[in-house]
Amino acid sequence: MKVTVFVTPKKTVLDPQGAAVGHAMEHLGLNPSSDVRVGKTIEFDVDGTDTPELREQIDKICDGLLSNPVIEDYRYELA
Amino acid sequence: MKIAIIQFPGSNCDRDAYYALAGVFNQPTRLFWHKRPSLAGAECVVLPGGFSYGDYLRCGAIARFSPVMKAVVEFAQNGGPVIGICNGFQILCEAGLLPGALVRNEGMEFICETSKLKVEDSMDYFNQSSLGETIDIPIAHGEGNYRIDDDGLAELEANNQILFRYANNPNGSKADIAGIRNKEGNVFGMMPHPERAVEDLHPSRDGIGVFKAFLKSQMARQKA
Numbered sequence A: 001m002k003v004t005v006f007v008t009p010k011k012t013v014l015d016p017q018g019a020a021v022g023h024a025m026e027h028l029g030l031n032p033s034s035d036v037r038v039g040k041t042i043e044f045d046v047d048g049t050d051t052p053e054l055r056e057q058i059d060k061i062c063d064g065l066l067s068n069p070v071i072e073d074y075r076y077e078l079a
Numbered sequence B: 001m002k003i004a005i006i007q008f009p010g011s012n013c014d015r016d017a018y019y020a021l022a023g024v025f026n027q028p029t030r031l032f033w034h035k036r037p038s039l040a041g042a043e044c045v046v047l048p049g050g051f052s053y054g055d056y057l058r059c060g061a062i063a064r065f066s067p068v069m070k071a072v073v074e075f076a077q078n079g080g081p082v083i084g085i086c087n088g089f090q091i092l093c094e095a096g097l098l099p100g101a102l103v104r105n106e107g108m109e110f111i112c113e114t115s116k117l118k119v120e121d122s123m124d125y126f127n128q129s130s131l132g133e134t135i136d137i138p139i140a141h142g143e144g145n146y147r148i149d150d151d152g153l154a155e156l157e158a159n160n161q162i163l164f165r166y167a168n169n170p171n172g173s174k175a176d177i178a179g180i181r182n183k184e185g186n187v188f189g190m191m192p193h194p195e196r197a198v199e200d201l202h203p204s205r206d207g208i209g210v211f212k213a214f215l216k217s218q219m220a221r222q223k224a
Helices: A016-027 A052-066 B014-024 B067-077 B087-094 B150-158 B206-223
Strands: A002-009 A040-045 A072-078 B003-007 B029-033 B044-047 B082-085 B101-103 B111-119 B134-141 B145-147 B162-166 B177-181 B187-190
Touching: A002 A052, A052 A072, B003 B014, B014 B029, B014 B206, B044 B067, B044 B087, B067 B082, B082 B087, B087 B101, B087 B187, B111 B177, B134 B206, B145 B177, B162 B187
Parallel strands: B003 B029, B003 B044, B044 B082, B082 B187
Antiparallel strands: A002 A040, A002 A072, B101 B145, B111 B134, B111 B162, B162 B177, B177 B187
């Protein structure tokens, strides 16, 4: 089963990287109607099926290692 | 005090810290590779600056899971003195030994300059009467922007946990914070580099006062 984790900076945390990308978009004539946020995607495979136990394990990895709850949010997709 | 300086893959201020503590202070100091399972009787731990694990994922995020960190966390929780400088500060925050987190500098630039720090009255020896009202210490970081929520900041202020504030905030840090300690007073973290301010060819020698204050405060704590 493929796990795709999306990590983004929390709304309340300034995202200088997103701001820089947003400025570049403006230079190209596209004015985004919101702040641009830059995050990261982490992909990996796990054995097994979509069970509460598997989700609990993935949450543990997301919360401790893949994202820092002080500054980032995460969500993931299973496929 | 027997001092252990932890080396992670990517540490680059480990030998500077060694030079400052062993060379300038003449303290018994050893370098510890991060794969060591124990601290082998060390009485003080230094997490030096650098780019542990290339700062991949987030600064300090992977180092926090290095084998030696289990011993460091246990040591800190038992009251052992720990100081984290720059990347070491980031690791302490990631490990949950200090509150908050460090993110990209507000201006997006990597900043390398001497920074004037306002000394806060935090605890015995770590105060203005011991260190002076301001000190000059070099900074060198791209992710030194300290973030904490309002409740966390109120707690830091209420417990006198703030060690230093930038006189001219270079990176957007909340409340100009450059360094903090934990509530108990044994875990310290700061972005500026005191080990780069210990001899005449450095921009200042104010780092000597910082290390002296840290070691004295920890000795006073242990006697109390």
